[in-house]
Amino acid sequence: MRVAVLTGGGDCPGLNAVIRAAVRKGVQEYGYDFVGFRDGWRGPLENDTVPLDIPAVRGILPRGGTVLGSSRTNPLRAENGIRRVRENLAEQEVDALVVIGGEDTLGVAARLADEHGVHVVGVPKTIDNDLSATDYTFGFDTAVGIATEAIDRLHTTAESHMRVLVVEVMGRHAGWIALHSGLAGGANVILIPERRFDVDQVCSWVSSRFRSSYAPIVVVAEGAMPRDGEVVLKDDSLDSFGHVRLSGVGEWLAKQIERRTGKEARTTVLGHVQRGGTPSAFDRWLATRFGLHAIDAVRDGAWGEMVALRATDIVRVPIAEATSRLKTVNPSLYREASVFFG
Amino acid sequence: MRVAVLTGGGDCPGLNAVIRAAVRKGVQEYGYDFVGFRDGWRGPLENDTVPLDIPAVRGILPRGGTVLGSSRTNPLRAENGIRRVRENLAEQEVDALVVIGGEDTLGVAARLADEHGVHVVGVPKTIDNDLSATDYTFGFDTAVGIATEAIDRLHTTAESHMRVLVVEVMGRHAGWIALHSGLAGGANVILIPERRFDVDQVCSWVSSRFRSSYAPIVVVAEGAMPRDGEVVLKDDSLDSFGHVRLSGVGEWLAKQIERRTGKEARTTVLGHVQRGGTPSAFDRWLATRFGLHAIDAVRDGAWGEMVALRATDIVRVPIAEATSRLKTVNPSLYREASVFFG
């Protein structure tokens, strides 16, 4: 049995842990051979491979990123993409393909498995934790940890100068990182994409915090948006639809708070540091288990399925089903957190 | 409604997060009054209290330990203990008591609720993660993170000198910390209390690691024990039953490895640093949610019940049932990890 592995989409702490676990178990327990495809779907599309054996995965467990490289290349959008992928899989004599990726990358995997009978097993990957089939995805805990540490740091500087600090964290479509890091960091306001926010309400929470002689921290997901009515249409930080641009909601909000409350406000955009560096212990454990179970899925011929976490168990679910629905923050969870606002 | 809170047993990162969340929600949403008992059950036994309101819980979320103090005092073993506790609860006009603790502390809580009708709600706490009713307890993720970071550090010194490093971690009765930190840290051998180990097998794994030009890391839970036959009876590191003393298995094992493999071996006992300091983001999130849901249990009059984590939900279970059985490492989980041994 010859197994190929690829990692697609944005990088995420834990990718290397998946690769290592799959190779260790595949080689040692089942005697499989491995080959790596470079840069996500670009690898099988352009037949670009890298050797993958036990020496190649030594020492990579604690390292962020992916030794296989990644890209957003989509064979469905390339000319004869699916055909070229299938030909190259054949040329590489690949019996099974382990695909580690998010919605887009796994979407291709589902098509290949369901429509073309390719022997594909999936491993879910999204730092945003917004895949519905799994309780958690690896990388998320690391990102939350980094954001929480940043919020911890910002508390002291906010207090010393009695100013508002707005922290913009990752999360275009789901507010999981904002919710978890905001709760863990003791934020006074948490804003998520799932629920449009009312700037006046935000300012009221901010002012209330100052009344108890503390300075407020506002955590805002990059995809959070104000209610329509509140947006001044001519503002140049708006996109063509009159919405605040996703990349700039933190800065926009800080300006609004300054204008409306008269308090000094500063923004910090955490950006790429949230997805880099060594994975947390939780993410290493989860990613390692995903890798081990993905190889068991290969052994069992569970094509078209992906591994997922349910409580403390690793289970299998159809890739197609798993990637069809975004897992957003439940309103009751958000309401639960709101006791700390203000 | 006047609610008392106490924290009992060994300290654990996240205790303050529970207290803060309970007080914030109780005061703000339900208008409750709070009072803290000092040092676990010693507080209600000796009527030793501390004021507990919103100013008292400001800024404690990221702090380890417990602002209420803790102890292992057990009113069941004190003269007229239960009677004195009930009298002091009455004197303090306490309508409900939130008890945060492990098996022993919660055991008392269950007795008070079930046999004496005291209005008790429980919050599970054990850094060892060995309570059967909940997927995880807070403090565990922090301890695993600290142990993993230590293992990461030891890898480089092991490689530089080509010596064996034995890391003794917490876990008298269950090997969860050893399993998770060993897996996350890339240990070459993991030994847990649930399964007696064979020193020859350990030495064989150690030697195999050296053959691939790497130096082995052995993670051993403090409660792990060798098979009976292997223990030299007169060895002064044995207790009166001829077993290796719990506190010294790491050092004992390092000596055995040196003697049998001829390789230099060193021991590191992580000890109390595993339970101190700021809680991880995961533990702050879990502990905060436990605190919020404990107050909802008070509101609902769910006496004799405790909060617990099931997947990503907080549920309620009877305290008595929850504390009756130790949650040990499943043999299949341990076998899963063994692919990395050697």
Place this chain on the structure above:
Amino acid sequence: MRVAVLTGGGDCPGLNAVIRAAVRKGVQEYGYDFVGFRDGWRGPLENDTVPLDIPAVRGILPRGGTVLGSSRTNPLRAENGIRRVRENLAEQEVDALVVIGGEDTLGVAARLADEHGVHVVGVPKTIDNDLSATDYTFGFDTAVGIATEAIDRLHTTAESHMRVLVVEVMGRHAGWIALHSGLAGGANVILIPERRFDVDQVCSWVSSRFRSSYAPIVVVAEGAMPRDGEVVLKDDSLDSFGHVRLSGVGEWLAKQIERRTGKEARTTVLGHVQRGGTPSAFDRWLATRFGLHAIDAVRDGAWGEMVALRATDIVRVPIAEATSRLKTVNPSLYREASVFFG
């Protein structure tokens, strides 16, 4: 003897360590009384004080920020500022004033001491490490550590996607943080305010890094500027002098690199997280020693002087002299680092 303490300017990890050490030594060894002025020079200007004794400084050593608050208020620019400060010092019966601050805050202290005979002792504070009289200032080591950790994280994401990552760090007038964190983080380009950069040269280093199959990290101080000729005058990221705006050099540079090399480039602006949170061990040690020696300076009546680090010794220098010249990065140090460029 009654000693007042104030902290002015931007907050900086280590301020609390100075305050604690001064109070501990002053009270315990010399029997002094203390009083704190709030928010830098605003405190003595508006007679706003806070009690300062040993209980008030318990537990503040590891905490970032300043328990006394800070501001950029300058009594020299307030009506009758100096007179009001002197009157309030008299009303508070202050015999000596310990001023912890940077160039501006200490400048006022020097004027008060030299022109008005006020009993002032100074402690230097600048996270940028750009005060000429001292080898290091506290806060700098912490900031460099945070920036280095961020660069470490960004390496893995840069490699995985083979893109350029530009990291903008603090440093308006001096490149110390950029130089130290860039060197420690293994950056491939370091740009500092002391030396205008040539975008073509930067792009050449960037391209050279890609040729060895690695992805480049560019560390740029917020005050770094390109050579004049390279700036497109109509670019809206320029200020009224046609220079790149200080706050945006990272983003500007990333765009230039993308345009000129055809490689994807991303920017991370570290911002306020660099100045928050717990001080590093080095900064706690330095700040503590500054506090101890400042009180010895008070005892010795060394008015108008400030403490400074020379190698491993704490010495005294005239405040006026110490704040008159910016300490910039020596060209030979920058050349030393350039062996790692490209």
Place this chain on the structure above:
Amino acid sequence: MRVAVLTGGGDCPGLNAVIRAAVRKGVQEYGYDFVGFRDGWRGPLENDTVPLDIPAVRGILPRGGTVLGSSRTNPLRAENGIRRVRENLAEQEVDALVVIGGEDTLGVAARLADEHGVHVVGVPKTIDNDLSATDYTFGFDTAVGIATEAIDRLHTTAESHMRVLVVEVMGRHAGWIALHSGLAGGANVILIPERRFDVDQVCSWVSSRFRSSYAPIVVVAEGAMPRDGEVVLKDDSLDSFGHVRLSGVGEWLAKQIERRTGKEARTTVLGHVQRGGTPSAFDRWLATRFGLHAIDAVRDGAWGEMVALRATDIVRVPIAEATSRLKTVNPSLYREASVFFG
């Protein structure tokens, strides 16, 4: 010019940074060739080498340990040791040898340079910071940081249980790590090898701390010793001279404190984690500069000299002189710290 490099003695964070900097500068600026000797002096003694070029040093800057391996092999104690070293240097066509090590390793280097005319340049390395010729050695700042973080953690557990925590840190002959981490961690007692301690005095400080309702942290260097008179001769933790065994002073002291004060006391021995893992930013900066300047010393033919830090400059000093005297903690520094005792 062909340059050999070796690393000897205990491993230390920063060794790889020295190697990388030396190779980068030597190859890129001066066109030198490099070769690595394995495992300290064992390499040249047994002619065991490893290739050393720019690809070999990529990515090693943040890694602890040493890619060249280390040992305590001493050619002065091997039969014909010096002759074999010289023959192997000749066989490898080595023109210059960069020796990175502590007192013992550099002692051999000094002999080779001074008595046999070997072209040797030294780089000082001791995690204990006890070499007299340099203000700091790399690895020390990392070790102090790890110890300080551990002390931070132990504070919360000490307070929660109102018990004494004794932390044993590295330092057989000099108390630098104990002094710096104790000061930075807010320890209540610091004990160093330079000054025998009085157990009654320690107990008095411990008791005084409890009187202010806080729990004490005692930091003790592994080489610290009680005054002779205080040692109970029959105690089995004493060596044959009636002294406390070096490895066990922490545990011995905790027992003494329990016995004399009646307070519970626990010991944590930090051990090898202090010397492992990624170097701090300060250590990476210092080690990198040592590597760059060592190659300049090679270029200048400064045989028999080693690089050293003086304030913020790198200077050269004769190896023989530099290693002849231990740098111990100055009594005035220790007295300065004592204001925090009790």
